[in-house]
Amino acid sequence: MIYQALSQNTILLNESAVDWREAAKKAGGPLLDNQSIKKEYIADMIESVHEFGPYIVIAPGIALFHARPEGNVNEICLSLLTLEKPVEFGAGDKDPVDLLFALGAVDHDSHLQLMAELMKILKDSRLIERIRTATDANKVLEMIKKKLEE
Amino acid sequence: MEIITVCGMGFGTSLMLKMTVDDILAKEGIKAEVSALDAGSAKGRTADLIMASADLESALEGVEIDKIYIHNLTDDDEIEKKLLSYLNQKE
Numbered sequence: 001m002i003y004q005a006l007s008q009n010t011i012l013l014n015e016s017a018v019d020w021r022e023a024a025k026k027a028g029g030p031l032l033d034n035q036s037i038k039k040e041y042i043a044d045m046i047e048s049v050h051e052f053g054p055y056i057v058i059a060p061g062i063a064l065f066h067a068r069p070e071g072n073v074n075e076i077c078l079s080l081l082t083l084e085k086p087v088e089f090g091a092g093d094k095d096p097v098d099l100l101f102a103l104g105a106v107d108h109d110s111h112l113q114l115m116a117e118l119m120k121i122l123k124d125s126r127l128i129e130r131i132r133t134a135t136d137a138n139k140v141l142e143m144i145k146k147k148l149e150e
Numbered sequence: 151m152e153i154i155t156v157c158g159m160g161f162g163t164s165l166m167l168k169m170t171v172d173d174i175l176a177k178e179g180i181k182a183e184v185s186a187l188d189a190g191s192a193k194g195r196t197a198d199l200i201m202a203s204a205d206l207e208s209a210l211e212g213v214e215i216d217k218i219y220i221h222n223l224t225d226d227d228e229i230e231k232k233l234l235s236y237l238n239q240k241e
Contacts, residue, residue, distance in 0.1 A: 048158055048159065051158065052157075052158035052189065052205070052206065052209055053205045053206070053208070053209070054205055055157065055158060055163065055202075055203040055204075055205035055206050056158075056162070056163070057205070058163055058166070058203070058222075058223040058224060059222045059223060059224040059225065060222065062224070064162060064163065066159060066161075066162045067159065068159050091205065094221075094222075103162065105161050105162075107161075108160065108161050108186075109161065109165070111161070111165075112165065115162075115165050115166055115169065116169055118166075119166055119169060119170070119224070122224040123224050123226065
């Protein structure tokens with residue numbers, strides 16, 4: 001599932017963003033390009049941080065952008081973005097953030113498998129460190145594939 | 151026992167938390183119903199326990215259900231420690 005969502009096109013490595021809003025736009029970009037989402041969804045991802053605070057910073061240095069689908073998500077999708085310089089969310093000691101995901105879901109639970117796989121990856125701190133410093137999207141895909149085959 | 155995991159939308163971090171909590175409960179042989187909900191719906195619900203990201207504390211203010219706030223949603227140890235210490239206290 002995650003291996004189908006992530007591809008060379010939806011993994012952006014070592015990018016730059018001036019703040020978390022720009023990071024959200026960067027992370028959403030490839031999902032917009034491959035028509036998984038409409039552009040309103042990116043605005044909604046940003047709005048949900050305004051609405052609920054920086055709780056999308058799920059772990060130190062890691063953020064998971066997402067929003068209510070509201071008809072703006074065409075299919076379950078995920079992108080991965082790493083930043084050359086981390087950004088601040090106002091998330092206390094979980095700041096700064098340099099590994100970001102953008103998730104699009106179509107309903108309440110059809111992305112369950114994707115989330116389970118994402119959790120498996122996020123809980124492996126050594127793998128996360130390697131993803132953070134990776135410069136080759138294909139290598140990241142390989143690492144993820146290997147992890148999920150464990 | 152009924153536990154609700156909560157996040158802003160009800161299908162992102164609350165779902166992640168539900169999966170971890172389900173695993174812990176299964177491992178400990180504890181029977182409980184765990185559902186993932188958004189903060190708005192959680193306000194009108196009855197349950198024994200709410201689990202959510204620490205950043206949602208203000209969004210859940212005024213909800214009269216026991217709450218456990220989690221700092222790092224990928225840290226199984228933190229979630230397990232907090233949940234089991236709460237359950238032991240309740241016994």
